[in-house]
Amino acid sequence: MRGTALARFAANRAAVVAAGVLVTVTAAAVLAPWLAPHDPLAVDLMNTLAPPSAAHPLGTDHLGRDTLSRLLFGARVSLGIAVTSIGAALVLGVGLGLLAAWHRGLVDAAFVRVMDVLLAFPDLLLAIAVVTILGRSQASTIVAVVVFSLPTLARVTRAAALGAVAHDFVLAARAAGASSRWILARHVLPACLTPIVAQATVMLGSAILLASGLSFLGLGVQPPDPEWGAMLSRGRDMLRAAPLGAVAPGVAITIVALSFSIAGDGLRDALDPKG
């Protein structure tokens, strides 16, 4: 079963390329301290907005910091935020979705109402509300992405779990006297994993886009930390003098967001060939 899913994923050329890109970017993020030619925070005011050279392959920014080094360290920050927040949203969202599907009735009705309200906010507005409450920081960016992705993940879980709890094996487990928690963890959750994993992968891309958008506006990761969106926030002013500094982080965001979306779709197709 697992072998065939893997074979189906391997046959999907775009998904394989996307997965390769993600592995490479993750490796670059992890290895940034060894790969980066310079300290990403080292200011060199004698050498600002420098064009690409052997010492600075992507040039320098308005403070003379090496763009390539900031891009590599930025991968850590951007991917770190995305993975942390989607991980937290998964734990909360899957828990809530399972509970709603299991208890039905009032719990489910309340769940649907609350998720409807959260989904009614355009993504950036919800993030702005969160940042207003918690202040501008990397931590509140993570909370904002959690609040944004939670309703979608919870909904996907609920929908899948509603189908799963109707299965005979759940009825049988109930009849055999298994506890709710046991049934949910051992029987219902494994049956829902496919859509949840696929959705979470796609949402990692949305998380990168939202977090970098917030940082671009100055509401997310604060200077001098290298984050891809934050690197672009001075981009407009540097556009004429150092276009590469404004091009590179945007290319990075687009490629990573694109790869998550392609890989997520490929994962869905590979795990669930019917859908």
Added chain:
Amino acid sequence: MAGAAGLLARSLAAAAGRTLPVLAGISLLVFLIVHAIPGDPAVIAAGLEAGPETVERIRRDLGLDRPLPVQFASFVTRALQGDLGISIRTGLPVAQEIADRLPFTLLLAAAGAVVATVTGLSAGLLAAVFRNRWVDHLVMSLTLVAVSTPSYWLALMLMLTFSLQLGLLPSIGIGTPAHFILPIATLGLQSAGLVGRMTRATLLDVLKEDYVRTARANGVPAARVLWRHALPNALVPITAVIGLRFGGLLAGTVLVESVFAIPGVGRMMVDAVLARDFPMVQGGVLVVASLYVVVNAVTDAMAGVLDPRVRA
């Protein structure tokens, strides 16, 4: 025709029934923003230098000394009367500040929706007609990239190309109509990706239907099958996507207005967060989120009327 009008009215009433609880939830969340902030809202509103008397006066003025449910009731009542409080930073009514800026935001979002619809529909149509040929692959790749490109970066790249390199269009500000071309193009092109993908998928589904096959079998030319049979039926889900994208466009204005220095509601909200001007943030979020919900409800109702299966 009277039947269609009645249907629209019924469809709108049903949409209102679904929408009102969501609007109530939105106002509750927006109301709670101020109370969720760590610290005393009166002190924050008064500023750090204010003396205790000022803080007490502001607490009374804002009604912060009353129980929460009472405060929420009065928040909603006043909002319905068009009173969104006073901006801490400018001292002007928030409703006035929003009314001054909303036209820019609406113009960007609406024009962006038009660009998205025209571009997306044409792209999706092309891809569906040339299915599995290079045109299809090219269009599909472009739409995928469009969906994953951050709007503010697309804005910067358009600015770099058309303002700085080619010198064809102004970069920032609102001086002339030409100033709005790049912001609208940014918003429109980004959403066109989603509309294009949806158009292609829906058209391909519709083209598999029996009535399309019947029309073809009866010798109806391919172009006519597409225009008269397939496209009208594909419009329902496409309308729904455009309605959904309008929310993305409204939120997208936050980023695009910031890049192009357009004084709309989006930019206002960002400035308000930076200045910790809570009433302004609350007003902006409330107005834009409500707009989004209402637009969605209306497109939902319209999609219902457009759907021949509902109409029959």
